[in-house]
Amino acid sequence: MRLVSLLDRRTFLLATGALALAACGSDSDGNASSGQLVDGAPDGGFILARRFSTEVLVPGTVRLPFSLANAQQILSDGPAELHGRIENADGKIVVADITARLRRVNEGLVYWDFHPDLTDVGVYTLYIDGGDADGGAFQINDPSIVNVPYPSIALSPFDTPTTDDSRGVDPICTRLDGQCPFHSMTLTEALATGKPVAYIIGTPAHCEIGSCAPGLEFLIAASKRLGDRIVAVHAEVYTDDSAVTPTPAVDQYQLSFEPVLFLTDGAGVVQARFDALWDQSELDEALAAIVPT
Secondary structure, eight states, X not given: OOOOOOSOHHHHHHHHHHHHTGGGSSOTTSOOOSSOGGGOOOTTOBEEEEOSOGGGOOSEEOOEEEEEEOSSOBOSOOOSEEEEEEEETXXXXXXXXXXXXXXXXETTEEEEEEOOEEOSOEEEEEEETTBOTTOEEEXXXXXXXXXXXXXXXXXXXXXOOOSSOOTTOBSSOOOTTSOOSOOSSOHHHHHTTTSOEEEXXXXXXXXXXXXXXXXXXXXXXXXHHHGXXXXXXXXXXXXXXXXXXXXXXXXXXTOOSSOEEEEEOXXXXXXXXXXXXXXXXXXXXXXXXXXXX
16 A cells, blocks of 8 residues: 555655655665765755655644655665755745654665644645755645544554454464564553553555565564563554455554554553654654653
8 A cells, every 4th residue: 555645746756656666775785876965965956755644644743754865766875864944835934943863774765754843734845955946745634534543642442353363364464574473462452451552554565665574573672672561463454465455454544554553651542653664763762752661
């Protein structure tokens, strides 16, 4: 399932192209291609490639992961930080100075995550130093039309497939190295424990943008480190390996993208949501703010 946008056609094609080319944005040696970042921006500036669906952002602190591209491809490396500003649809600067860190999902997939506070519904554009004139457009939506749970609201209980009851999903986990350890209880049961919950919906074996498998592995590593201070649950995207029919877990939130990871507090209220991709460092930072020490 590809990310969907309601923005202009050029920006939409760029976003979906970024996702499709995620695994193809590097030389054989893994370095950025066609214009080294250390030597400055290519002619016309770097292109910002969205790594998120703009249909599910609501007012508040929003997470905006972007990759960099040139005219040919997505780049697989870049500066430690990006700096920029955000303007609204009227061209007014609403965030004068914003910074994002480089995050590395794997050797071929990197991104920078911005976290601005935006209180009004509307269309915005992020412009970065060294970027092209178009910037990266996105929108903030009225919460009443967003079905995917977002920070500050309770995650609704749902009976996800388990090892004891697959609920018509086979396999219940397509992890490449064997079934992950997050199928011993349903999401309903996890939310009833009173502990922080990490709920991931994604399909490692069939993920179109190549971020589901590493995203799950990052959560497995975090879960091992945190032990019984957190409960994690995984749900697949498709009912079987034909990768055609979405599972009820996808239908529950009318998801148009994958993977997605929800992090809740002990009361089941969403504290953070990761859309499309994340790395170990960003996940660990979010968990540190939620899970008691």
